[in-house]
Amino acid sequence: xxxxxxxxxxxxxxxxxxxxxxxxxxxxxxxxxxxxxxxxxxxxxxxxxxxxxxxxxxxxxxxxxxxxxxxxxxxxxxxxxxxxxxxxxxxxxxxxxxxxxxxxxxxxxxxxxxxxxxxxxxxxxxxxxxxxxxxxxxxxxxxxxxxxxxxxxxxxxxxxxxxxxxxxxxxxxxxxxxxxxxxxxxxxxxxxxxxxxxxxxxxxxxxxxxxxxxxxxxxxxxxxxxxxxxxxxxxxxxxxxxxxxxxxxxxxxxxxxxxxxxxxxxxxxxxxxxxxxxxxxxxxxxxxxxxxxxxxxxxxxxxxxxxxxxxxxxxxxxxxxxxxxxxxxxxxxxxxxxxxx
Amino acid sequence: xxxxxxxxxxxxxxxxxxxxxxxxxxxxxxxxxxxxxxxxxxxxxxxxxxxxxxxxxxxxxxxxxxxxxxxxxxxxxxxxxxxxxxxxxxxxxxxxxxxxxxxxxxxxxxxxxxxxxxxxxxxxxxxxxxxxxxxxxxxxxxxxxxxxxxxxxxxxxxxxxxxxxxxxxxxxxxxxxxxxxxxxxxxxxxxxxxxxxxxxxxxxxxxxxxxxxxxxxxxxxxxxxxxxxxxxxxxxxxxxxxxxxxxxxxxxxxxxxxxxxxxxxxxxxxxxxxxxxxxxxxxxxxxxxxxxxxxxxxxxxxxxxxxxxxxxxxxxxxxxxxxxxxxxxxxxxxxxxxxxx
Numbered sequence: 001x002x003x004x005x006x007x008x009x010x011x012x013x014x015x016x017x018x019x020x021x022x023x024x025x026x027x028x029x030x031x032x033x034x035x036x037x038x039x040x041x042x043x044x045x046x047x048x049x050x051x052x053x054x055x056x057x058x059x060x061x062x063x064x065x066x067x068x069x070x071x072x073x074x075x076x077x078x079x080x081x082x083x084x085x086x087x088x089x090x091x092x093x094x095x096x097x098x099x100x101x102x103x104x105x106x107x108x109x110x111x112x113x114x115x116x117x118x119x120x121x122x123x124x125x126x127x128x129x130x131x132x133x134x135x136x137x138x139x140x141x142x143x144x145x146x147x148x149x150x151x152x153x154x155x156x157x158x159x160x161x162x163x164x165x166x167x168x169x170x171x172x173x174x175x176x177x178x179x180x181x182x183x184x185x186x187x188x189x190x191x192x193x194x195x196x197x198x199x200x201x202x203x204x205x206x207x208x209x210x211x212x213x214x215x216x217x218x219x220x221x222x223x224x225x226x227x228x229x230x231x232x233x234x235x236x237x238x239x240x241x242x243x244x245x246x247x248x249x250x251x252x253x254x255x256x257x258x259x260x261x262x263x264x265x266x267x268x269x270x271x272x273x274x275x276x277x278x279x280x281x282x283x284x285x286x287x288x289x290x291x292x293x294x295x296x297x298x299x300x301x302x303x304x305x306x307x308x309x310x311x312x313x314x315x316x317x318x319x320x321x322x323x324x325x326x327x328x329x330x331x332x333x334x335x336x337x338x339x340x341x
Numbered sequence: 342x343x344x345x346x347x348x349x350x351x352x353x354x355x356x357x358x359x360x361x362x363x364x365x366x367x368x369x370x371x372x373x374x375x376x377x378x379x380x381x382x383x384x385x386x387x388x389x390x391x392x393x394x395x396x397x398x399x400x401x402x403x404x405x406x407x408x409x410x411x412x413x414x415x416x417x418x419x420x421x422x423x424x425x426x427x428x429x430x431x432x433x434x435x436x437x438x439x440x441x442x443x444x445x446x447x448x449x450x451x452x453x454x455x456x457x458x459x460x461x462x463x464x465x466x467x468x469x470x471x472x473x474x475x476x477x478x479x480x481x482x483x484x485x486x487x488x489x490x491x492x493x494x495x496x497x498x499x500x501x502x503x504x505x506x507x508x509x510x511x512x513x514x515x516x517x518x519x520x521x522x523x524x525x526x527x528x529x530x531x532x533x534x535x536x537x538x539x540x541x542x543x544x545x546x547x548x549x550x551x552x553x554x555x556x557x558x559x560x561x562x563x564x565x566x567x568x569x570x571x572x573x574x575x576x577x578x579x580x581x582x583x584x585x586x587x588x589x590x591x592x593x594x595x596x597x598x599x600x601x602x603x604x605x606x607x608x609x610x611x612x613x614x615x616x617x618x619x620x621x622x623x624x625x626x627x628x629x630x631x632x633x634x635x636x637x638x639x640x641x642x643x644x645x646x647x648x649x650x651x652x653x654x655x656x657x658x659x660x661x662x663x664x665x666x667x668x669x670x671x672x673x674x675x676x677x678x679x680x681x682x
Contacts, residue, residue: 158512160666168661171499301658308649308658317642317649320509323662325501 001316002045010039022047024121041116044146044161046314047123060097062125064310067101071131077283079252079299080130083152086303087128094311099124115141126310128152133197148313150306153199160318163309166199167297169206172326173249176277176295177210179328180247184337185275189222189245191236191255200225203251219243226251230258237262246274246339253278253285256292260333271335281329290332298324342657343386351380363388365462382457385487385502387655388464401438403466405651408442412472418624420640421471424493427644428469435652440465456482467651469493474538489654491647494540501659504650507540508638510547513667514590517618517636518551520669521588525678526616530563530586532577532596541566544592560584567592571599578603587615587680594619594626597633601674612676622670631673639665 004022008015013032020028021036022045048062066084073080084100091098119127126148132138134154142149142156149162156162180188190207193200204223211218221243226232228251237259240248250256256278260270270276270290278285281296301324309322345363349356354373361369362377363386389403407425414421425441432439460468467489473479475495483490483497496505514531521529531548534541545564552559562584567573569592578600581589591597597619601611611617611631619626622637642665650663 158516158666160668171661175499298659301660304658305653305660308653312646312649317645318639318666319642319646319663320512320666321662321664322660323664325499325659325661327501 002040002043004045006043007036007039007045010043011035022120023123037117037120040120041146045120046148047120047125060095062094062314063097063099063123064091064126064128065099065101065119065122065124066128066130067132068130069102069132073100073102073130079280079282082299083130083303083306086300086305087307088303089300090304090307096125116145116147119147126150126314128306128310129154133194148310150310150313152302152306153197155198155321160320161313163313163319163322165302165306165309165322165324167302167324167326169199169203169326170209172279172295172297173203173206174210174213175326175328176249176279177207177214177216179293179330179334180249180275180277180337181214181216183247183275183334185247186216186337187219187222187244187246187339188216189219189240189243189248190224191233191240191248191250191259192223192225193228193251193255195225200251207249226255228252228254230254230261233258233262238266241266241268241274244339246337247276247334248274249277249279251279253280253282253292253294255279256294256333257284257288260288260290260292270333272338275334275337277334281327285329285331293331293334294329296327296329298327343381343384345386347384348377348380348386351384352376363461364464378458378461381461382487386461387489388461388466401436403435403655404438404440404464405432405467405469405648406440406442406460406463406465407469407471408473409471410443410473414441414443414471420621420623423640424471424644424647427641427646428648429644430641431645431648437466457486457488460488467491467655469647469651470495474535489651491651491654493643493647494538496539496662501661502654504654504660504663506643506647506650506663506665508643508665508667510540510544510667511550513620513636513638514544514547515551515554516667516669517590517620518548518555518557520618520634520671520675521590521616521678522555522557524588524616524675526588527557527678528560528563528585528587528680529557530560530581530584530589531565532574532581532589532591532600533564533566534569534592534596536566541592548590567596569593569595571595571602574599574603579607582607582609582615585680587678588617588675589615590618590620592620594621594623594633594635596620597635597674598625598629601629601631601633611674613679616675616678618675622668626670626672634672634675635670637668637670639668 004015004018007018018036021033071080072078073084088098128150130152142162151164153166155164208218222245224236248259256276259276263270278292278294281294285292285294305322312319345356345359348359359377362374412421413419414425429439469491471493483503490503492505494507497503549559563586565577589600597617600617604611619633619635622635626633626635646663653660
């Protein structure tokens with residue numbers, strides 16, 4: 001692991017000057033600060049014990065942060081809530097401090113090279129990135145960052161400082177398809193999330209694999225992408241019904257809730273006329289009628305595993321993927337297929 | 342997490358009796374012991390603090406074990422050595438005790454249902470399984486075990502108590518193929534390990550994907566499976582040469598060493614006439630001539646990540662896969678392709 005001394009040797013200056021540069025002290029020049037930060041980035045330094053905590057016996061040894069965007073997390077009904085709780089719970093075991101940064105990375109780091117600089121200037125040892133769609137700017141930043149970084153549902157090839165946590169979509173879709181298959185369904189539709197997200201591409205593959213495993217045909221009319229909001233169901237459910245789907249697997253519980261509304265609006269009943277499965281196991285699964293059969297993502301464990309993975313990356317254990325088991329939770333929105341095949 | 346009290350309530354007996362049963366005390370009947378063990382297995386109890394350590398202030402809170410077969414580990418030149426070192430180093434951080442069990446699971450557990458029983462009777466909280474070929478007996482045991490268990494290079498579907506550690510074969514084979522592609526090679530052979538092992542099946546897929554990515558043809562005459570010993574090269578390398586391979590990727594450094602011998606025996610030179618890449622980065626890569634270009638598996642980190650994963654499983658964080666980054670290490674056994682295409 002790179003130390004302050006390594007940076008000092010690299011620049012040929014005193015360790016005390018490096019320490020001042022990394023802690024944004026006022027008694028050294030801006031030019032020296034810039035040099036120190038640039039060398040720290042180049043060498044892959046990870047901030048540790050912060051200067052202003054010196055002398056405090058129980059001060060956190062490290063400070064890490066969570067960047068969150070495109071995802072709600074303020075109350076426990078929302079997907080991000082338990083992710084952050086789990087992350088914080090694991091951090092507390094190490095006595096690490098966690099800051100939540102609810103905004104886009106770009107807003108914080110205005111030039112393309114600035115993620116590492118932002119992290120070092122703020123003495124963050126690492127970050128957990130939630131809800132990001134992986135457009136090109138981020139891919140470039142994360143491909144070359146030296147800062148230990150964990151991405152939720154996103155994968156960056158070949159950078160040993162970046163890891164990925166998520167839930168096993170292959171097992172998840174297999175649990176869903178098998179459940180419907182065992183209930184006699186054959187015309188199974190899949191309403192996926194955002195088309196170009198890595199996780200959606202993987203989920204579509206997983207759906208096709210699972211259908212193949214149970215010898216069921218994938219009908220291109222029964223396979224659509226939407227967004228992770230209930231409203232997206234209205235654009236796709238009518239087509240699924242026109243094409244005689246007897247069951248719909250949705251990529252989130254929110255989409256499933258929208259699908260139930262849409263089906264009901266058209267005078268059909270869930271699960272009597274059509275079965276619907278959600279994904280995630282959000283609290284709303286229990287508060288709607290019928291209650292929603294779903295594939296559970298254990299969000300508290302996902303948050304915990306993100307912290308554990310971040311710690312591994314900080315300790316130079318180069319884990320690239322840490323994948324959790326999904327679980328089928330059977331409730332009222334699925335039932336035996338009545339349609340004749 | 343299931344406690345001794347849960348077992349006592351389940352059986353309607355005193356917690357002290359359960360404790361005696363789990364600690365193989367002499368003052369209760371064999372029948373009661375059997376009942377206690379059976380209930381502990383059924384409820385998914387994980388052994389903790391052992392009775393005979395009571396009162397010792399720094400006694401290990403848990404004891405775990407490593408089952409190892411089909412793999413050498415006694416000295417640092419062997420694949421298993423650093424795996425076990427890494428596992429022990431991480432265990433030491435938690436003050437957990439590690440036993441190494443160098444024998445087949447079947448020899449220890451004579452009936453098919455006995456893995457859980459063996460673990461409970463010996464107060465093991467969990468196990469790391471190295472070198473197992475996943476025949477049916479083991480698959481059945483690991484599919485239903487309640488004991489936290491980490492498998493090296495083997496995957497069991499849908500059991501949240503079993504996890505898998507390994508190195509990312511997709512990235513590994515891509516690094517190898519890309520390196521050869523950049524050196525101008527097009528006729529690339531792949532000599533894989535044991536044909537039916539899960540990891541070999543994945544590696545073959547990964548090789549094909551990587552070849553496709555660089556628009557190279559996969560020639561079925563240049564794709565064979567052997568075993569993880571140098572000797573296997575002699576059965577396949579002649580065919581590769583007859584079919585004009587200019588480079589051979591081997592699934593282990595031991596196979597690569599055999600391939601170098603075989604090529605040399607036939608009057609050809611490595612890397613002048615043919616390039617050879619190994620896999621693993623064992624110490625022998627540096628002691629042979631030419632030194633072997635290889636795809637590094639960070640075995641110390643693999644061992645550490647196995648312990649970290651085992652701890653997650655014990656704490657009910659259901660991680661199914663923890664995958665490490667491979668790394669390309671360029672040495673003397675690869676060079677620019679001289680053959681005209």
